[in-house]
Amino acid sequence: MQTTASNQIEDLVAADRILAAHEIVDAYGHVSVRSERNPQRYFMSRALAPELVTAEDILEYDLAGNVVGSSAAGLFLERFIHGEVYKARPDVNAVVHCHTPSLIPYGATDVPLRPIFGLAGFIAEGIPVFEIRKTAGMTDLLIRDPARGRALAQTLGDKPAALMRGHGAVVVGASIPLVVGRCVYLDLNARVQAQAMSLSKHVTYLTPEEGKLSVADDYRRAWELWRRKGGAG
Numbered sequence: 310m311q312t313t314a315s316n317q318i319e320d321l322v323a324a325d326r327i328l329a330a331h332e333i334v335d336a337y338g339h340v341s342v343r344s345e346r347n348p349q350r351y352f353m354s355r356a357l358a359p360e361l362v363t364a365e366d367i368l369e370y371d372l373a374g375n376v377v378g379s380s381a382a383g384l385f386l387e388r389f390i391h392g393e394v395y396k397a398r399p400d401v402n403a404v405v406h407c408h409t410p411s412l413i414p415y416g417a418t419d420v421p422l423r424p425i426f427g428l429a430g431f432i433a434e435g436i437p438v439f440e441i442r443k444t445a446g447m448t449d450l451l452i453r454d455p456a457r458g459r460a461l462a463q464t465l466g467d468k469p470a471a472l473m474r475g476h477g478a479v480v481v482g483a484s485i486p487l488v489v490g491r492c493v494y495l496d497l498n499a500r501v502q503a504q505a506m507s508l509s510k511h512v513t514y515l516t517p518e519e520g521k522l523s524v525a526d527d528y529r530r531a532w533e534l535w536r537r538k539g540g541a542g
């Protein structure tokens with residue numbers, strides 16, 4: 310089935326709403342999708358709270374973070390995250406940047422995020438932590454330029470997500486449903502893991518093999534549910 314740019318934009322607007330509904334993003338944070346017509350470009354909204362995004366707010370960007378065509382709209386300061394990840398990861402077609410509170414402790418302590426239930430089995434691949442001081446010294450922690458975006462993409466490597474110390478996370482996937490599902494279950498795993506750790510020092514996590522066996526699909530069933538529950542814009 311041929312997917313058109315308008316389908317991609319509908320899915321992107323739905324992703325914005327769904328991520329807001331799940332409190333993965335609040336006033337801040339953003340989601341993008343690589344253009345199916347031109348892999349050197351991606352779609353993302355103008356600078357706007359994700360919950361408010363409509364199809365009219367979506368802009369097309371090149372991988373350097375420039376808007377294609379003319380636009381007077383304000384742009385996300387941290388749009389370089391998206392272009393640099395798309396450059397480094399040909400397998401990635403959707404990127405989320407978020408400041409989800411449940412994830413912050415795992416970027417700020419020596420406690421790693423580990424998979425505690427099957428739907429978060431992808432965490433078994435490892436979730437690296439980006440330390441911006443290593444490449445940029447003292448900053449406001451924001452990915453304000455391509456060099457910082459490249460350093461973040463390097464820390465991400467071939468993993469499904471990276472935490473950003475004192476800031477948030479970048480989550481990636483081959484499709485919008487996959488990246489949204491990963492965000493929802495990364496957040497849930499972070500909260501459930503903290504609960505388990507408060508109960509006992511002895512928590513049994515999924516092994517890498519169990520993680521791999523658990524990652525069965527791309528959260529398509531969840532995506533259809535979330536879209537119907539109000540994600541559709």
Ligand SMILES: [Zn+2]
Nearest residue numbers: 387406476477
């Ligand atoms: Zn940010």
